[in-house]
Amino acid sequence: MSLGGKIAAARRLLFGDSARTFGTLSVVLLALLAVVPAKDYFREWRTYQKGYLRLVSKRSDATSLARRFEPGVQQVWLPELGVVDRCATCHVALKESSLADVKTQPFRPHPSIPHNLSDFGCAFCHRGQGAATTVEEAHRSTKSWEEPILPARYLESSCGQCHLDRPAGTPLLNQGRDTLAQYGCVRCHTIKTLGGVTLAGTDDPPSLAHIAEKTSREWIAAWLKNPQAYAASATMPNFQLPDEDIRDISAFLMAQSTPYRAGTAAETAPAAAAADAAAQQEGASLYGESFCASCHATQNAAGTLVGGTLGPELTRVGSKVKTAWLADWLRNPKVYDPETKMPHYRLDSKQIGLLLGFLGGKTDSDFLGNRHFDAAPKAEIEHGQKLVIERGCAACHDINGVKKPDDFAPELTLVGSRPLAKILFAPGVPETLPDYIAAKIRQPRSFGNALKMPQYTLAPQQVDGLVTALLAQTEGAQTVPARLRVAARRPSDYHAAGKAGQLIEDMSCFSCHTINGRGGDMAPELTWEGTSVQRAWLVNFLKNPNTLRPALIRRMPKFNVTDAEASTLADYIMTVYQTPAFDRDALDGAHFTAADGERGKELFYGKYACQSCHIVDPNQDKGYIGPTLTQVGVRLNAAWIFHWLKNAQSLRPGTLEPVWNMSDDDARAIAAFLMAQKTAPRAEAARK
């Protein structure tokens, strides 16, 4: 039979008369009606729900697990946050902590976190498409929905959508935000965090207005070529400039420089000490005694950086600075840079000479190479100025004749919500937002040679931190209801008043100590120092700081203050820095009896085992986490010790001393014992 014949026969069979037509159409209609329930029956999520019931049926707590299971589509709807999440439809065991051993998704319980699913939903933190009910659409980007789920390594970024308070559980986010502020990112890119607060830089890029006084054009050129070759820890990025551009920029920077003090250069600059071994040794000792290494690092023979990070690395400083400038700087750094974190050390000419000799010896002939520049022609200087403007140097540095550019680079306030459709991916980069941001940070110029963003030297963990911090900059973060926002601690611009205030600025106390919310964390907070210590001890300590905490490598330097200066500072501290919580003279040491002291001693060594961390008797106590207490009776006030033993955290938040919550009797007895420690017992040579 021909094909036409077959079709004709089929038509007769199905539509031969009205009864057949009716029958056929009814069957078709029934089939069509069955499509919807069938489609629903075979939905992906039903497979998972059935799989879950099979899984729990084998467990010992099967009955209660099955009873808590809710079939069907599960939805969290939070209009305030814009959350419509159906994730729990497949992730049915999010709250079942007894399934902790289950490793297969979607049946794993959610790890314990400080928030409830019903308050935030899932996609607010994990991103992805909360409303989707298929694996593909919920987790991966599709044509219609393009936000994929956030990789676990960047998950802390979601905390940053509400939190500006450095939660302890988000170290990567905190580190990333610090890097944004420390590496100058925020000087070119505007980044507004929740509540519209603009992130501010915490780095201290030096002014270049007087650069010619400080260093040579050859050094500037070598530095521009590769800042990390001078100091591995340098935060200045590499602008990957061609040599002609470096020549012209260095020419311009030298030309724009003005003298930084009226009149001529340094007054009678002390000559560097003779370069003999003894003077070098003496200079090295002075460098050590002055605790320069608390802030400045140098490379040791093994190539390891040793020292603090508050100031610049000094490994090759002799190849950088001019001797006259360094002498001036050591005499009083505030003359060159009133804002510097470096304290005014009050060194005498001999000491300055020793340090000049020691630091001047830290040279590296390889770094400068055989660069030599002759006087630059005007055209080179003008070209240099053009380059400085083009490259945005003034976004970080003060430069004469160049205005600080506004919004030099794209704003990154909403970079965490940037639509993938608007991103041009470089070849080889996986097409996701985190990978794009990471690639951009790792190698900005891989996206185009004409891009201005320089090359940073960052460890992989720093890149992860930066990506985490930037992914927190979402549209959601801008619209989070105010009640959910956790603000950063308000920065304090506290200044001490009067003559003492000037001294505190002059010695840069805030670089290490925090007072009333302002300052660093290298050294103890001093907000209530006046309640804590005795005046005579304080005066002595300011003049000649001795070591209180043997285990610390960062120590209080000796600032060579005069008697009058020490007295002024001590008066101010004793009068102003007092806690309102109690009176420092409330507990009179004269009322302590010998019996009190004996009982305190028992408690100290027995019940509370204070010797684990403190030394009272150097012949038997070994603990060196807390300060040595051999002479604590002349250092602290009895009332301070009493309250410290009860709740040290309330007096100095973040101190390592646990909150003992001691009874008044115990605290009083230990205070009596400690107040009796007035003279350092001589450590006897150990005899065995």
Place this chain on the structure above:
Amino acid sequence: MNRSGLAGMIAALALAVTGACGRHAAAPAELQPKAYGAAIVLVSGEKQVAGVGAALDQPVVVQVNDAKGAPVPGALVRLAAAGSVRFLPDRGLTGSDGQFTAGVSLGSSAGRYQIVASTAGGSGKRAEVRVEEIALGYRETLGQQINAIHCIRCHDSESTPERVSNHDNLKAQPHSFTEGAIMNSMSDAALVAMIGHGGAALNKSAEMPPYGNTLTPAEIDALVAFIRAVADPPYRPQGVFDASN
């Protein structure tokens, strides 16, 4: 349309096509080993602790040796692991020192990851070495922070330039949190009590202070979670288990 325009268009089209193909270029040709070893050993990079999904600080370094224990350059090493662990690179030939180095990013759930580094032996026999790494979830990370502030100075006998250990100054030698043999024998409740009430309250050394007024209950729980995460041998909680196991 003139000829050069047409030629230009064809060239542009060809470029676009090759460009598009280039994006989905096939994986690089399979590496061929230049030599075969008899054994593979771990050099460094074991038992590192990092957040979920995070890159480990140190790379994993393995070495391929021959039957006499001498390093074999040019042997093919493959890395594999369950879960979403990523390697950079996941395979390669050993260098002149017989070693192969790879960066590792852990998977997205907290727990232990077993990485298997393997090399094919000459006679088709496969040698492998297992490397364990530890991923911390939110709670364990929080516990790690608390450990770094309050616990590590006494409980870790290793000193670093920035942190001098107080371990040897104490009469009761505090146990390291990685000492599974001791830590695993204590229940969660016992650890919480020890941290919160201190040693003296539990007839142990008073040198362990009570932290119940310093840390919140949630912080103490986080610390316990961290202790459980790093214990070696691993902690196996008592509780409800899959009856089919």
